[in-house]
Amino acid sequence: MAGRIVRWGAALGFGALWWWSVLRLALVPDAGVLEGAVAAGGWGLSLLPVHCMPKARAVGSTGSGRWRVVWQESRRRRAERGGRARPAE
Structure with missing residues (x-):
């Protein structure tokens, strides 16, 4: 219960600080x-939660350790289509 109160208090406090700064920028000439x-x-922090998602829930994400397999598969497909692909190492 105390943790919830602290989180809400911090959110309200930072929100009030942000609105104060925005209104001061808009209304006071010497801001x-x-x-x-x-x-x-x-404003930058408000964008953060939109882009944060657990990798397991993200649509189309590649799991940890699978990047090499995906990359090699894309190179193989490109080579089959006639595109240039460097030899695998």
Whole structure:
């Protein structure tokens, strides 16, 4: 229960800080680098959860240790189509 309160408190606190910086940038003519850094950093962090997903749930992802097999298979297919492929090492 205490962990949940701390997380919500941190989220609300950082959210309020971000809105303060965005509104200050928009409304106050002498807003500076600090407000811009806070606003840009908060916006960048908001993109992070969209792109984070466990590899097992990601559609079309290649499992760990399979990159070499996939790469060799793509080279083999390219060679069959007549494309240039370097010899396997």
